[in-house]
Amino acid sequence: MTTSAQESVLDVISELLIEKFEVPSDEVRANAPMHGLLTDSLMVVEMAIAVHEVLGVKVDEEELGEATLAEFAGSVAARRTER
Structure with missing residues (x-):
């Protein structure tokens, strides 16, 4: 995986947080914890769905709460390159 691939995924996820979830x-x-950005369980589920739809990678809710x-x-970037 290249650094640019990881940065691209970071950009996409950041954009989802700002545009879809209205995170300032x-x-x-x-370095922000995902559990602080996605403040309720519905947001976590919706982010998992959005990542799958946009980036083609399935993630579970626990993963979003711990990283x-x-x-x-x-x-996510590492899993995209494995395909």
Whole structure:
């Protein structure tokens, strides 16, 4: 996986957070915990669905609650390159 691929996934997920989930852009930072950005269980489920639809990677809700934005993006990017 290249750094640019991971950055691209990070950009896509960041855009989803800002556009779809209306997270203020100043809160969307690489080191921000996903559980802090997605503040309720419905948002977590909707993000899992959005990542699958947009990036083609299935994620589970626990994964979203345990990682920072950068860690989550890296995990998704790695799975995209495995296909």
